[in-house]
């Protein structure tokens with residue numbers, strides 16, 4: 109197996125059998141397998157402070173009140189220049205849909221490993237069920253299970269991509285399960301487009317510009333399930349990274365565990381079931397010519413209860429070129445990142461580089477130096493491909 113790895117650390121192929129992440133067993137285990145233990149400098153520390161993040165009330169903006177829209181875009185601008193995280197309330201998403209999505213998530217992750225593996229993510233694919241990433245990486249494994257779904261907003265009456273996928277892989281009895289996530293993705297795509305309008309206003313470009321750019325988005329919906337861990341100070345649910353995608357809308361249950369790195373320290377983001385946490389990803393950072401930040405974050409786990417979060421990662425349609433509008437480029441603000449398309453960056457994170465805090469910079473360098481040996485860049489040891 110040829111491993112195309114970009115690593116500052118030596119690339120090694122592990123021959124030992126990877127551990128199987130069966131959460132029903134591992135959550136009780138005091139002895140944590142080595143692959144799940146993070147290096148000392150990345151281990152979580154207790155007593156993280158609370159992130160001071162604006163609560164943005166979308167009610168006025170969504171009902172077309174111009175003064176409220178200006179106020180919301182001012183708050184968004186402040187947060188996105190500083191760190192790229194903000195929280196929205198009165199977002200217009202049906203609370204029953206959110207509650208159903210959590211309920212069906214409980215049902216899915218409570219299935220046996222064998223049953224969940226009906227939706228197993230195959231090597232080289234970015235969708236499906238993964239119990240940790242035992243087949244994908246050989247160290248710093250995340251203490252989580254995920255179910256990733258592809259959502260396409262392309263206008264087409266028979267577009268039920270999420271529902272059809274779940275029914276096909278999980279089989280009979282999962283129709284309702286599929287409908288809930290189809291509806292949830294549609295609601296998330298709509299909310300993303302509204303937020304794109306706010307981002308257009310706050311960046312001072314035509315307010316329809318980004319909304320239209322993402323109209324035909326080809327996005328990723330991910331359900332994250334973090335089982336309890338008997339040694340939560342050794343492990344991480346999701347390692348430190350910036351999302352390579354454009355905009356993330358995260359809904360977390362009441363447990364808490366999301367942390368953001370701001371002003372040189374890890375801060376907790378409070379959980380609020382009525383709210384969504386929104387963050388800028390690398391692709392939007394490139395679209396804004398570096399004006400808005402894609403910020404480092406991670407998820408910690410705990411020894412008491414399982415935690416759930418649902419992330420909708422907005423991504424551009426496959427043929428869209430990620431290039432900042434001319435209004436955001438001038439001699440004082442020259443181009444920071446080269447043009448690219450989302451499938452290029454997605455492939456980079458799935459085949460060559462494990463997403464971390466340097467993904468966009470490494471990807472840009474890689475595009476500039478394409479043809480130069482890939483091993484010169486990056487951070488991680490990989491097993492796939």
Ligand SMILES: C=C1C[C@]23C[C@H]1CC[C@H]2[C@]1(C)CCC[C@@](C)(C(=O)O)[C@H]1[C@@H]3C(=O)O
Nearest residue numbers: 250328346347349351352353421454457463
């Ligand atoms: C395009 C993506 C890659 C990841 C899923 C989406 C957006 C976020 C990325 C990720 C969550 C960043 C941390 C590392 C990662 C491997 C993970 O822990 O899940 C990343 C995802 C991935 O490559 O599957």
Ligand SMILES: O=C(O)CCC(=O)C(=O)O
Nearest residue numbers: 332346365366407417419
């Ligand atoms: O679960 C969380 O709170 C964060 C997960 C995350 O950052 C991600 O999936 O990209």
Ligand SMILES: [Fe+2]
Nearest residue numbers: 349350351405
């Ligand atoms: Fe993330």
